[in-house]
Amino acid sequence: MKKIIIIYLLLLITSSAFSQTEKLLVPSDLKQQTIITEPVTLHKGFFRTGLLLDYRVADRYFNNSGDKQYYYNSIWASKSAYGITLQYGITDRLQVDLISEFMNTLQETQNVEEDPATNTTSITVDKHRGIGLGDSHIALKYQIIAEKERKFSLSARLKGTFPTGAKNPRNIKSENQYDLPVGDGTYALGLNISARMIAYPYSFSGYLAYTYNFTGEKIFNTVDQIEKQFKLGNLFETGISWNIHLNDWIVLGNELNFYDEGEGQIENAPSAQMPASWAFSYEPSLIFQVYRFRLGESVKIPVLGKNVPADPLFVLMAQFIF
Amino acid sequence: MKYLSALIILILSFICTLSNAEGQNVPPARDKYQLLTMPYNQRPLTLYRGQLQARAGYKFAVRSQSFNADGDLVYLKNNGTGSVYHYYFISLRYGLTNFMEAGAETNLLRRGIREASITFVSTTLTSVDKVTVNKLTESKGLGDIFLYTSFRLPVVYKWFDLGATGGLFLPSAKYEPRKPANTITTVSLASENTSVINLHYNNTNGYGVPVCLVSAASKSSFRKFSAEVKWEMRTPVKEGKNIRWEETLSEKAFSYSDESYSYLLSNTFTFDASLHYQATGWFDINLDGSFFRTKGGWTEYWGNKYENPEKRLINIEPGFELQISPGLTIYQVAGFPLNGKNCDAPFYVFTTLSFNMFPFMR
Numbered sequence: 001m002k003k004i005i006i007i008y009l010l011l012l013i014t015s016s017a018f019s020q021t022e023k024l025l026v027p028s029d030l031k032q033q034t035i036i037t038e039p040v041t042l043h044k045g046f047f048r049t050g051l052l053l054d055y056r057v058a059d060r061y062f063n064n065s066g067d068k069q070y071y072y073n074s075i076w077a078s079k080s081a082y083g084i085t086l087q088y089g090i091t092d093r094l095q096v097d098l099i100s101e102f103m104n105t106l107q108e109t110q111n112v113e114e115d116p117a118t119n120t121t122s123i124t125v126d127k128h129r130g131i132g133l134g135d136s137h138i139a140l141k142y143q144i145i146a147e148k149e150r151k152f153s154l155s156a157r158l159k160g161t162f163p164t165g166a167k168n169p170r171n172i173k174s175e176n177q178y179d180l181p182v183g184d185g186t187y188a189l190g191l192n193i194s195a196r197m198i199a200y201p202y203s204f205s206g207y208l209a210y211t212y213n214f215t216g217e218k219i220f221n222t223v224d225q226i227e228k229q230f231k232l233g234n235l236f237e238t239g240i241s242w243n244i245h246l247n248d249w250i251v252l253g254n255e256l257n258f259y260d261e262g263e264g265q266i267e268n269a270p271s272a273q274m275p276a277s278w279a280f281s282y283e284p285s286l287i288f289q290v291y292r293f294r295l296g297e298s299v300k301i302p303v304l305g306k307n308v309p310a311d312p313l314f315v316l317m318a319q320f321i322f
Numbered sequence: 323m324k325y326l327s328a329l330i331i332l333i334l335s336f337i338c339t340l341s342n343a344e345g346q347n348v349p350p351a352r353d354k355y356q357l358l359t360m361p362y363n364q365r366p367l368t369l370y371r372g373q374l375q376a377r378a379g380y381k382f383a384v385r386s387q388s389f390n391a392d393g394d395l396v397y398l399k400n401n402g403t404g405s406v407y408h409y410y411f412i413s414l415r416y417g418l419t420n421f422m423e424a425g426a427e428t429n430l431l432r433r434g435i436r437e438a439s440i441t442f443v444s445t446t447l448t449s450v451d452k453v454t455v456n457k458l459t460e461s462k463g464l465g466d467i468f469l470y471t472s473f474r475l476p477v478v479y480k481w482f483d484l485g486a487t488g489g490l491f492l493p494s495a496k497y498e499p500r501k502p503a504n505t506i507t508t509v510s511l512a513s514e515n516t517s518v519i520n521l522h523y524n525n526t527n528g529y530g531v532p533v534c535l536v537s538a539a540s541k542s543s544f545r546k547f548s549a550e551v552k553w554e555m556r557t558p559v560k561e562g563k564n565i566r567w568e569e570t571l572s573e574k575a576f577s578y579s580d581e582s583y584s585y586l587l588s589n590t591f592t593f594d595a596s597l598h599y600q601a602t603g604w605f606d607i608n609l610d611g612s613f614f615r616t617k618g619g620w621t622e623y624w625g626n627k628y629e630n631p632e633k634r635l636i637n638i639e640p641g642f643e644l645q646i647s648p649g650l651t652i653y654q655v656a657g658f659p660l661n662g663k664n665c666d667a668p669f670y671v672f673t674t675l676s677f678n679m680f681p682f683m684r
Contacts, residue, residue: 057384059406059434070434072456072520074402076386110402112440125400246646286652299382311406312382314671 031321034251034289036203036243040155040196041141042089042321050294050319052083052101056312062305064275073109080104081134085319093143100136103165103182105129130180134165152197159211161188167218168227175223186216186232201245211235220266220273233262233276253285253298279305287317294319354680358648362598362606363543366479367550368472369417372680376414377427379653379674383407385435386669389662391631407433407668421476428494429465431527434458453517461525466491470535481544487537491556495528502567504576523567529587531562548598558587558619588619588630604645610655612637614665635662641672651676 030043042048058077060070083101090096107128114121139159147153165183172178190211197204213232219225239257246252257280264274285298296317302310357370369375386404388396398404413427437457444451470489475482503522508515537554565580596610614637619630641655653674659667 057404057406070436070458070460070522072436072439072458072522073454074436074439074456076399076402076404106399108399108402110400110438112438113443114440115443115445117444127400246650250646314382 031292032289034245034249035253035287035294036198036201036245036251039092039143039147040153040194041093041095041143042087044089044092046089046321048085048087048319048321050083050085050087050317052081052085053316054081054083055079055314056309058309058311060310062279062302062308062310064307066304066306068310074111075107075109077107078105093146095141097137097139097141097159099139100164101134102132103134104131105180105182107180124176126176128178128180130166130182132166132182135183136162136164138162147196147198150197150199152195154193154195157190157192157194159190159192161186161190161211163187163216167216169219169222172222172225178222181218184213184216184232185218186230187214188212188232189214190235192237203243204241206240207238209235209237211237228266229268230264230266230271230274232264232274235262236260249289251287251289253283253287255283255285257281257283275307277305277307279308281305285315292321294321354683355648357680358678359603359645361600361603361645362643363546363548363600364479366420367474367483367485367539367541368421368423369415370680371417371420372683373417373678374415374681375676375678377412377674377676379411379672381407381409381411381670381672383409383657383668383670385433385666387659388666389635389659389664391664393634393661393663395667401438403436403438405433405435407431407670411674420478421474422471424469424471426467426469428467429527430463431465432460432462434460449513449515451515451517453519455519455521457521457523459523459525461527463527464495465527466529466533467494468492468535481542483541485539485541487535487539487554489535490559491529491533491535493528493530493532496526497528497530497562498565499526499567500524501578501580502569502576504569504571506571506574506576508574519571521569529558529562530564530585531587532559533557533587534559546600548600550594550596550598552592552594554592554594556590558589561586583622584627585621586619588616588633591615591617606643608641608643608655610639610641612639631664633663633665635665635667636660649678651678 027043030038031046056079058071058075058079060068062068081101081103083099086098088096105128107126109126111124111126112121113124137159139157141155141157143153143155145152145154161184163183163185165181165185167181167183167185169178169181188211190209192207192209194205194207212234215229215231217227217229219227220230237257237259239255241253241255243251243253258278260278261276263270263276265271266273279302281300281302283298283300285296287294287296294317296315298315298317300313300315302308302312357373384404384406386397386399388398390396408431410430411427412429413425415423415425417423435458437459439454439456441452441454468489468491470487472485472487474485502524505520505522506517508517510516533556535554535556537552539550539552541548541550543549562585563582564585565582568579568581570577570579591614593613594610595612596608598606598608600606614633614635616630616633620627621630622628637657637659639655639657641653643651643653645651653672653676655672657668657670657672659669
């Protein structure tokens with residue numbers, strides 16, 4: 001009887017011990033991790049595709065003095081970008097990204113000119129639209145310090161930009177009648193160093209990035225239609241973010257970011273068309289992880305800035321991991 | 323003794339097993355977590371007793387079109403007069419009983435409406451003078467505080483509910499427009515003088531007089547489907563007085579004077595009907611249709627009272643309600659204007675976060 005009792009007690013103890021065993025992660029579970037629990041690069045052999053929609057209208061801007069003000073003249077401008085991203089895990093620490101976007105920009109202005117002497121009124125409506133494939137990017141991301149429990153990871157991302165979008169105005173009929181360009185028309189190379197730490201249900205990260213823009217040539221004046229050499233200002237970016245799991249599959253993201261872009265040059269001379277600019281923004285986001293699907297929405301709110309749009313940028317994101 | 327010990331251990335473990343089994347039973351009805359996670363199709367029109375709800379919302383609207391007096395759609399984008407609208411809202415509600423709640427809410431608005439720019443040209447034999455006038459009417463500021471009480475049928479909600487709300491908008495907001503901030507810049511060249519006048523009017527957000535609100539609502543559910551209809555009327559308690567700024571341009575400088583005028587706000591009527599589908603316990607999708615109309619009211623201009631134009635707008639709003647955690651719920655709707663008269667017709671996205679708790683229930 002004593003033996004029976006001992007066996008019974010042992011069974012009780014071991015059953016408790018079994019209940020403490022961690023669940024083993026299988027590949028299908030790894031593909032359902034959220035932006036907090038997933039590693040900073042994709043696992044080897046994993047492939048993720050995504051769609052991204054950016055939308056912004058032009059209503060207010062930060063002027064050269066850093067004051068937020070409305071556009072006073074009758075103008076309406078909006079910009080939508082439909083991005084597609086393809087990501088592949090070459091190894092558990094190295095990931096390659098291919099990114100491209102389809103642009104849809106619109107700019108409409110109306111000018112009413114009245115001549116009291118002749119009692120004539122003329123109305124000019126300019127409608128510029130830019131539709132087409134924008135610039136494309138290829139990026140390599142490598143985990144320099146791999147992520148371990150309660151320790152931070154450090155990764156580097158090298159991004160090359162290719163001017164696949166039309167850089168010049170098209171269908172030029174007059175000074176005010178043409179289609180807008182949808183690409184920057186220049187190659188660029190950027191390096192991003194980022195660190196991240198997970199303390200479930202939180203994750204914290206920060207990054208530093210620098211993009212060097214190479215020189216290019218494009219048309220700036222639709223009257224002479226001469227391609228001129230130009231160089232966009234180089235770009236410095238930094239930011240911190242902290243994310244929290246609201247439940248097992250919804251993440252609230254928060255990011256503060258800052259960027260500073262140098263003054264651009266045309267024909268090796270500083271240009272007022274491309275002034276130096278900077279912006280400090282806050283970007284809250286909600287990301288839903290539904291099995292292998294990831295849906296997200298965010299809004300980037302410029303808080304401070306100079307020579308930049310002051311309107312919020314809305315972003316919708318959908319991803320699927322294969 | 324051995325047998326006795328073994329017997330005691332077996333009995334104790336059996337009791338433990340039983341107590342575990344007891345824990346799997348249906349929990350006592352109406353604990354606070356059950357109430358907090360109550361799906362839309364099982365929820366009454368008002369909050370539960372002791373429930374506190376704080377909501378914060380943001381509406382982003384793109385005013386790219388409007389309906390004119392004939393009900394025709396005018397594309398403001400084509401005139402370059404489209405604009406955006408930022409609307410923030412907060413509210414606090416508390417369930418006094420299971421069939422009565424009280425609440426307060428207010429809002430913050432920011433928008434700027436541009437008018438078509440006009441350039442006046444004067445040509446002589448030796449020079450060209452151009453004066454461009456841009457006009458922007460900005461509205462921003464806190465809205466009035468709205469206090470209200472809602473009642474519903476004093477029965478447990480099963481499939482039908484009826485409710486009524488009465489409230490008052492207190493004229494707490496600064497409603498008088500601030501002094502305009504007009505500017506003028508002039509560039510003179512040898513044969514051309516160009517001046518740009520930016521007229522910038524600074525309006526506020528608020529009725530300026532107390533406004534009553536009464537509404538009635540009904541809700542019915544059938545399995546995972548629910549339908550809710552709501553009728554609402556807002557009417558001013560009395561006539562109001564406000565000021566209108568006038569500007570004079572002299573020697574490239576603006577001077578301003580204000581002029582008082584009377585007004586009576588229009589009555590507004592809103593009718594909402596929504597269909598809901600409770601996809602799971604934490605996710606409800608809905609389709610809402612709303613009809614908005616104003617009637618009556620007048621505004622004084624130069625001593626005469628002019629009737630306010632009647633406005634009408636029909637909107638359709640697909641949306642969802644998603645329960646993130648027992649205390650936190652997110653609502654989002656997108657609004658599409660279908661028909662209207664004398665009214666802006668913006669497309670909008672309205673996102674609301676709702677935080678719920680029972681502060682006095684353990």
